[in-house]
Amino acid sequence: MIETLTYMQWAVIVLGALCVGMSKTGVQGIMLMMVPLLAMAFGAKESTGIILPMLCMADIIAVAYYKRIADWKEVAKLLPTAILGFFMAIGVERFVPGGQFRQLMGWTLMLALVVMIGSEVFGKENRWMKKGWYAAIFGLLGGFTTMIGNAAGPVMSVYLLSMRKEKMEYIGINAWFFLVVNLLKVPLQAFVWKNITWESLSLNLLMLPVIGVGAVIGVKIVRLLPEKAFRRFVQVVTILSVLLMIL
Numbered sequence: 001m002i003e004t005l006t007y008m009q010w011a012v013i014v015l016g017a018l019c020v021g022m023s024k025t026g027v028q029g030i031m032l033m034m035v036p037l038l039a040m041a042f043g044a045k046e047s048t049g050i051i052l053p054m055l056c057m058a059d060i061i062a063v064a065y066y067k068r069i070a071d072w073k074e075v076a077k078l079l080p081t082a083i084l085g086f087f088m089a090i091g092v093e094r095f096v097p098g099g100q101f102r103q104l105m106g107w108t109l110m111l112a113l114v115v116m117i118g119s120e121v122f123g124k125e126n127r128w129m130k131k132g133w134y135a136a137i138f139g140l141l142g143g144f145t146t147m148i149g150n151a152a153g154p155v156m157s158v159y160l161l162s163m164r165k166e167k168m169e170y171i172g173i174n175a176w177f178f179l180v181v182n183l184l185k186v187p188l189q190a191f192v193w194k195n196i197t198w199e200s201l202s203l204n205l206l207m208l209p210v211i212g213v214g215a216v217i218g219v220k221i222v223r224l225l226p227e228k229a230f231r232r233f234v235q236v237v238t239i240l241s242v243l244l245m246i247l
Contacts, residue, residue, distance in 0.1 A: 002199070002202060002203055002206075005203075008041060009041050009042065012034075012037050012038060012041040012042075013038070013041075013050070013203065013207065014207070014210055015034065015037075016031075016034040016037070016038050016051065016054070016207075017054055017207035017210035017211045017214065018210050018211075018213065018214040018217075019031050019033065019034045019214060020034075020051070020054045020055060020057075020058045020211055020214060021058050021061070021210070021211040021212060021213065021214020021215035021216075021217070021218060022214040022215070022217050022218035022221070023058070023153065023214075023218065024055070024058035024059060024061065024062040024175065024178070024215060024218065025058075025061065025062050025065060025066075025171075025214075025215045025216075025218030025219045025222065026171050026218045026219060026221065026222025026225075027217075027218045027221050027222060027225075027233075028157050028171070028174070028230070028233070028234050030237060031150075031153060033237055033240060035047075035051070035150065035151050038050065038051060045193065045195055046195050048148075048150050048189065048193075048195060049189055049190075049193065049195030049196040049197070049200055050200050050203065050204070051150045052150055052182060052185060052186065052189055052196065053186070053196065053200070053201055053204040054204050054207055054211055055150060055178070055182050056179075056182045056183060056186065057204070057208055057211050058211050058214075058215060059175065059178050059179035059182055059183075060179065061211070061212065061215045062171075062174075062175035062178075062179070062215065063175045063176060063179050065215075065219065066168075066171060066172040066175045067172075068172075069168050069169060069171065069172030071165075071169065071172075071173055072176070074135075074160075074163070074165075074173050074177075075173060075176050075177050075180070077132070077135040077136075077139070078135055078138065078139035078142065078156075078159075078177060079139065079177070079180065079181070080136075080139065081135075081136045081137075081139035081140040081143065082139040082140065082142050082143030082146075082177075082181055083143060083184065084139075084140055084143060085139070085140045085141065085142065085143020085144035085145075085146075085147065086143050086144075086147045086184070086185065086188060088140070088143075088144050089143070089144045089147035089148045090147065090188065090192060090193075092144075092148070103246060107246065108141075108144065108145050108148060108151070110246070111141070117235075135159070138155060138156070138158070138159040141155050142155040142156055142159075142177075142181070143181065146178075146181055146182070146185065147185060147188070150182075152178075152181075153174075154234065156173075156174055156177060156178075157170075157174075157234050160173060160174065161231060161234075166227075167222070167227045167230060171222065
């Protein structure tokens with residue numbers, strides 16, 4: 001695989017590794033800009049196998065840094081239906097041609113975008129965010145989108161923002177949730193979808209230093225970014241990513 005990569009593919013994978021590191025240590029949403037680009041450079045389904053091991057590496061870095069900032073009750077509420085979402089995605093994939101896979105990712109994110117806008121408009125008035133089914137729905141959607149295209153970032157951001165989590169707290173919850181979820185996905189993608197290979201893993205290892213640099217940059221940026229600006233950034237990046245996937 002490494003020997004056959006074009007200059008464009010190298011540029012996309014390096015930028016993707018940098019964004020993975022930044023997104024996992026606090027610059028929420030930036031990785032969404034890379035999901036459609038990686039899908040276009042390597043193929044929608046194949047790109048998920050390239051991204052996932054890099055996400056796991058970045059998750060470990062993020063958890064090491066934010067290990068004391070997390071609410072495990074929130075993580076536990078999301079995980080059961082997130083796992084169910086994995087298997088829903090596997091079932092859907094069997095009936096979706098490869099050429100439509102990127103569009104499926106885009107429309108799934110469009111749903112997350114609609115929820116995000118609704119949360120912004122009605123968030124102060126709604127009373128159902130504390131209900132058990134609310135977390136279950138977001139867990140299911142998060143599991144589905146992360147399995148389809150490693151694109152559950154906006155789903156979790158919407159959920160945690162709607163729960164009025166402070167910036168550092170929801171970054172910590174994100175770190176732990178995605179570490180568990182992404183590690184659980186590895187055997188499914190390696191043995192069911194078979195899009196994680198020794199060749200792709202060797203490429204991931206080459207990107208580890210780039211991921212580390214991105215993680216450091218992300219930590220520094222999140223310290224400077226006000227919470228309101230943080231929320232707006234996530235919304236703008238989500239809109240751009242959805243347009244890139246659907247158009």
